[in-house]
Amino acid sequence: MMLFLRFFTGFLTQVFPFGFLCIYPFKNHFRFTQKKTVLFSLILILSLAGIFAAVSCIFAFISEDPDSYFGYAVINSFFFVCLLVCLIWYLYAIRTIWQKKCFIFFFALTSALTITSISNLILAAVPSRQKYHLLPYAACTIPVLMLTTAIILPFLYLILKHYFIPMKETLSKREYSYLSVFSILIFIMLAGVLSYLDYGYLLHTPMALFLYISLFITIFIIYAIFFRMYLLSHEKYIAQQNSLQMQYQIELRDEQYRHIQENIENNRRLRHDLKHHLLTLQGFLADHSPEKAAAYLQEYVATYSDYEVENFCANPIVNMLLTHYSALAKDQQITFRIRINIPDQLSIQESDLSVLLGNLLENAMLAAGNADKPHRFIHLNMTCSGNSLVITVDNGFDGKLRTENNKYLSTKPEHTGIGLSSLSLLAKKYHGGVSFSNEDMVFHSSIMLELEETR
Numbered sequence: 353m354m355l356f357l358r359f360f361t362g363f364l365t366q367v368f369p370f371g372f373l374c375i376y377p378f379k380n381h382f383r384f385t386q387k388k389t390v391l392f393s394l395i396l397i398l399s400l401a402g403i404f405a406a407v408s409c410i411f412a413f414i415s416e417d418p419d420s421y422f423g424y425a426v427i428n429s430f431f432f433v434c435l436l437v438c439l440i441w442y443l444y445a446i447r448t449i450w451q452k453k454c455f456i457f458f459f460a461l462t463s464a465l466t467i468t469s470i471s472n473l474i475l476a477a478v479p480s481r482q483k484y485h486l487l488p489y490a491a492c493t494i495p496v497l498m499l500t501t502a503i504i505l506p507f508l509y510l511i512l513k514h515y516f517i518p519m520k521e522t523l524s525k526r527e528y529s530y531l532s533v534f535s536i537l538i539f540i541m542l543a544g545v546l547s548y549l550d551y552g553y554l555l556h557t558p559m560a561l562f563l564y565i566s567l568f569i570t571i572f573i574i575y576a577i578f579f580r581m582y583l584l585s586h587e588k589y590i591a592q593q594n595s596l597q598m599q600y601q602i603e604l605r606d607e608q609y610r611h612i613q614e615n616i617e618n619n620r621r622l623r624h625d626l627k628h629h630l631l632t633l634q635g636f637l638a639d640h641s642p643e644k645a646a647a648y649l650q651e652y653v654a655t656y657s658d659y660e661v662e663n664f665c666a667n668p669i670v671n672m673l674l675t676h677y678s679a680l681a682k683d684q685q686i687t688f689r690i691r692i693n694i695p696d697q698l699s700i701q702e703s704d705l706s707v708l709l710g711n712l713l714e715n716a717m718l719a720a721g722n723a724d725k726p727h728r729f730i731h732l733n734m735t736c737s738g739n740s741l742v743i744t745v746d747n748g749f750d751g752k753l754r755t756e757n758n759k760y761l762s763t764k765p766e767h768t769g770i771g772l773s774s775l776s777l778l779a780k781k782y783h784g785g786v787s788f789s790n791e792d793m794v795f796h797s798s799i800m801l802e803l804e805e806t807r
Contacts, residue, residue: 355412358494359405363431365497366464367397367438369505373460377512377520378446378453389445396441400434451528452520458535459575462542463508466568469546471500473564476551511572515579522586531578538571590777666696669705670734677713686720687729694736699803700782708778709734709743712797715772716747719795723748727793736803740784744798751793775799 371393382389408427439457446453474496523531545567554561629652636645664674674690681688698705716730727748734743772788779786782801789796 356405356409359408360401362494362497363401363404363434364397365494365501366431366468367401367435369467369501370460370464371397371438371442372505373463373508373512374442374457375446376509377456377516378448381446381448383445383447393441393445396438400437404431404434449525449528451525451532452523454532455528455535458532458539462535462539462571463504465539465542465546466571467497467500467504469549470504470568471497473551473554474500477555508572511576511579515576515583519579519583519586523582527582534578538574542567542571664690665692665694667694667698669702670694670709673706673709673713674732677717680717681720681730684717684721685728686717689729689731690734691732692734694734694741698736698741700741700801704778704781707774708799711775712743712745712799716745716795716797719749720747722750723793724750739803741801741803742798743800744796746794746796748793749790749795753790 375389375393379386384392407430411426442457443450443453471493475493478492549564554564629648632648633645636642636648664671664678670692674692678688678690680686700708713730713732716732720728720730727750729748731746732744734741736742772786776786779799779801782803784799784801786800787796787798
């Protein structure tokens with residue numbers, strides 16, 4: 353019974369801290385509810401601990417020399433089999449990309465290896481006639497392992513909380529792939545070094561002991577630096593994006609106000625000229641020339657209609673943008689078709705809406721303006737369905753595209769597609785997504801945003 357409890361307790365002492373480091377960063381990404389996930393995990397770990405303890409006890413009783421290296425290897429091999437079962441449950445229970453889970457798993461594995469190695473160093477200072485002690489769970493092993501875990505685990509928790517958690521949602525799948533490779537290499541390097549380590553030599557060689565301790569400290573400092581660098585890099589990128597969005601918004605507003613001012617001046621000129629037109633019509637009627645009066649009136653009405661302000665929807669920001677780009681499309685002989693079904697007010701900031709729709713239409717206008725006559729068109733669809741706002745823009749273009757790493761870039765000189773990046777960031781801000789594609793001579797853009805409330 354005592355041997356069973358030793359193996360049972362030893363298994364729990366190693367697996368619980370390891371499981372905590374794996375699960376803590378993903379406490380909001382469980383496949384099931386938090387309560388069910390924790391309960392299932394506890395049941396699984398306790399069951400595996402019982403199975404591991406039972407198998408280890410059976411081996412200890414039937415083996416001629418369980419304290420040999422062979423016994424040590426067998427028991428530890430079965431421990432890793434149980435750990436593999438925990439890994440399978442971990443990969444299933446956490447809902448996120450596998451690269452992120454792989455990175456955290458090997459970070460936790462490196463942490464567990466660190467705790468075990470330091471415990472072994474302390475145990476090496478304890479005199480004993482047995483070399484392997486049915487490792488890793490000799491009678492004096494468990495208290496030392498618990499004490500080492502209690503000292504080191506809070507520091508690992510702080511690294512995750514203050515360095516990893518703030519940046520975990522900012523990295524792409526590719527960046528997590530790089531971090532996963534880094535984490536795996538760190539673990540392999542550490543495991544390789546510790547496999548051939550003589551703890552007795554460390555205890556009697558101060559310089560070797562210093563290098564040993566420095567190795568662990570350096571590894572986790574590197575992790576913290578990596579996390580911090582990625583976070584600062586992302587914050588810098590966001591600041592640049594916000595600056596560019598503000599600059600673009602100012603330019604767009606200036607252009608809109610200029611167009612409105614032109615309409616005001618045109619209307620003022622029309623009102624000023626109205627007296628002369630009426631006098632001309634009066635002259636035709638006085639000369640008994642109704643045909644000339646009708647023709648002149650028809651020409652005047654056609655001219656006046658060019659300066660009418662169109663009303664596409666009741667949303668003031670959207671209507672202003674559509675009026676502006678509709679006029680530009682008419683000037684450039686671009687067919688502009690609009691289908692719109694949105695409420696008067698949207699739960700999206702006016703500045704974001706202005707940048708979002710203005711960016712889409714400006715890109716479409718530039719592309720269609722360079723296309724041949726059959727492809728000089730823009731089709732805009734904008735609709736609200738439930739709490740989702742969907743915007744699609746299809747436009748013709750001249751067939752020339754610039755791409756880099758499967759991302760579209762602007763074809764304007766010295767431009768890198770920053771507008772498309774702004775659209776992606778805005779979509780992410782409202783828990784939505786963007787999609788860009790091209791087919792023959794038509795470019796497709798679509799954006800979906802989740803709105804808190806539409807009214």
